Amino acid sequence: MTAIRPRKRHHDDRAVVLDDDATLHAMGxxxxxxxxxxxxxxxxISFTIINVISGIFSAFGYGMGAGGPLILVFGWIGVSLMVLFVGAAMGEIASAYPTSGALYFSAGKLAKxxxxxxxxxxxxxxxxxxIGGTAATGYAAATFIQAFIVMQxxxxxxxxxxxxxxxxxxLLxxxxxxxxxxxxxxxxxxxxVxxxxxxxxxxxxSLxxxxxxxxxxxxxxxxxNNTGFSNAVYAAMLGLLVSSWTFTGFDGSFHMSxxxxxxxxxxxxxxxxxxxxSAIxxxxxxxxxxxxxxxxxxTASSSAPPVRILIDALGAGTARLLLLIVIGAMLFCGLANMTSNTRQIFAFARDGAMPGSRWWHSVSPRTRTPVKAVWLAAGCSFVLITPAWWSHxxxxxxxxxxxxxxxxxxxxPIYLRLRLGDEFQRGPWHLGRWGRPVARTAVAWIVFSSVLFMLPHSSPITHTTFNYAPIALGVVLLVAAAWWFARARRSFQGPVSYGSPDEVAAMDLI
Structure with missing residues (x-):
């Protein structure tokens, strides 16, 4: 999936394309x-957010019951390849639109x-x-910190x-x-890293x-297959969730552009x-x-299967030391996730798409970072984990x-890039003639994995095993839709341009 060099006809423009300020000003x-x-x-940033230690250790136990070693190993290989298609398709778009707004900005620009x-x-x-990534990583870290405390x-x-x-x-x-x-x-x-x-x-x-x-x-x-479902193929597909959960957050590189x-x-x-x-x-x-x-x-029935593996294979003393590495990786992951999360909020608010947008996209004159957006990310993540007070x-x-x-x-944005066809204006990093086939594969995988994550994950389905993801996602989309039709469709037209390149260059604050 190596980037193809820019075509000769773009050679004269390459210096301009690689001029970061000129590129940003051209986008308004x-x-x-x-x-x-x-x-x-x-x-x-993205390597830390993907964080194979955090992802594998936090979800390994689920995979032991949903497919076992076969899916844990070969499912990892298959998912890694599919995610590379998604990353390559996103990379082309990031090269064309390197802004903190990233996905939402490019979606607005690519739509006809x-x-x-x-x-x-x-x-x-x-x-x-x-927000879900920041909350989940913090929650996983808290779980493994307590596993360490129990060992002590x-x-x-x-x-x-x-x-x-x-x-x-x-989070604090x-x-x-x-x-x-x-x-x-x-x-x-x-x-x-x-x-x-x-x-x-x-x-x-050590192992x-x-x-x-x-x-x-x-x-x-x-x-x-300990999922409770008799269909082995369905159980195997559920096991892919272990790898899919790990490979999230690589849009962090896009948000930091x-x-x-x-x-x-x-x-x-x-x-x-x-x-x-991360795949390797x-x-x-x-x-x-x-x-x-x-x-x-x-091992599969223990509260923390990876910890049980470490104890059985290495002894409690060595397992404690390795658990500190795992906890450290999770804390690094959460920190990088919050940094990326903050930049997305900053960019979204900059274009007036959030309540109190002027507040959230303001930048600290001391650090030149969107400090208020940091605390919004932390606060929303806290709200998301509060149900753990009573729910398992x-x-x-x-x-x-x-x-x-x-x-x-x-x-x-990948789907919209496909609809745009040859009208898509590529950046200096692109896949040439492979761009559209890669994008098609990426969209197909995204549809498949998204449906999979919203299906029941274990049987029998009760209030303790029910997959609440469709409800949580539905609530967010319902609120977004209600707000869109009530007000935003008249005030929000997509990414905002603050003027011509020369005009916005005069507004630079640094």
Whole structure:
């Protein structure tokens, strides 16, 4: 999926295309954010949000019952390939429209008709998906922090109240970091890449070298169906959710494009490299965990199957140390997720698409970052996790909202790019003649995975096993639709242009 060099007829314009300020001004926006991210930093955002350690450890237990090792390993490979198609299609669009508005902005620009409506719904899907990602990652971190506490002090009781309280503290600290230590956040995003790479290496080598016994290679073809559904194919498809949940948030590179140097090239590279590196690292980690399983039934029935694997294979002492790596990865993931979430809110509010837009898109004169948007992201994430105070199915619902919201938001501009055909004006990073076939494959996968996440995940279906994702997503879309028809359709026409390139250049605040 390598980018093809710009055609010769575009050669004379390439210097202009790679001029970040000129590109932003041509789209009608003045520069308000500092460009402090280079290609590696842009890659680091999405790589950290995808976060194979966080994704695999938090959802591994579900996969043990929905397909088992066969789907955990080979499902990972299949989903990785499909997500690469999605990332490549998004990369082409990001190269053409490198703005913080990302998905909703490009949807408005690519639509032939009803640009305001396409942009509006894409933005709200992206918003709810990003909020779900921030909330789910914080909740997962709180769960594993408590698993660590139980290993240290067995008398500790895990309750919904304590999980919500710890998640709230995590969200608060991440919001404070994004408010007061912006340079530190950028540095932590760089560190997070090495934390993930070194962390995966340590966990894999520990599981490969310390235990005396491992599962045979044939064990990777072992199929398990504990979903309650008799149809094995349906159970296997449900197992793909483990990999799909992990591969979310790579639009973070797109949202950070206004803070990225040479964004028309660096942003799509950040998207593609984050997916490719995550696919390889995640496959190695998945195989290591699967091969280290001792008693399958006992492990699958435990409250935290990956932790059980570490304890059985390595002993409690080593397992505690590795669990610290897992918790650190989840905290890095949440921090990067909130940073990306904030930029989406900033851009959406900048175009007047949110209540109190003037408030949310304001930028701190000290840090040159949208501080108020940071606290909106933290507050909405807190609201999303509060039902965990009394419900045990909240995490699955939040994850589903995260995945469905984001992937539908990914799919809309890709679909509109297909409808535009040859009229689509490509950026310097593009796929040439493969652009449309890749986009078609991406849209097909997005439709399939989105439907899958909204179907029942276990049987019998009761109030404790019901998949609440369709209801949560439906409520958001209903509110967005009601607001659209009541008011926004008359006031919101899609991405706003603040003037000609020369006019917006004079508005630059940096």
């Amino acid at each position: 926006y003045p520069r308000k954010l500092t460009r402090r991210f280079r290609t590696f930093d842009n890659f680091a 008709r009803h640009r305001g409506a396409w942009s509006w719904y894409t933005g709200w899907l992206n918003f709810v998906g990003q 002090w067995p008398g500790y009781q895990v309750t919904g109240h304590r999980t919500v309280a710890i998640t709230t503290v995590i 600290l991440q919001a404070l970091a994004n408010t007061y230590t912006v340079q530190l956040v950028a540095a932590l995003n760089r560190i997070s 090495w934390w993930l790479v070194i962390g995966v290496t340590i966990i894999v080598l 490969a070298l310390i235990p005396t016994d491992h599962q045979s290679v044939d064990f990777s073809t072992h199929f398990v 206004e803070e990225t140097v040479k964004a028309t090239v660096s942003t799509p590279k950040g998207i593609m490299w984050s997916i490719a590196c 690292a995640g496959l190695i980690l998945m195989i290591a965990l699967v091969c280290a399983i001792r008693d399958y039934a006992t 199915t909240v995490f699955a619902a939040i994850v589903s909202v995260n995945v469905v919201g984001l992937y539908l938001a990914y799919g809309v």
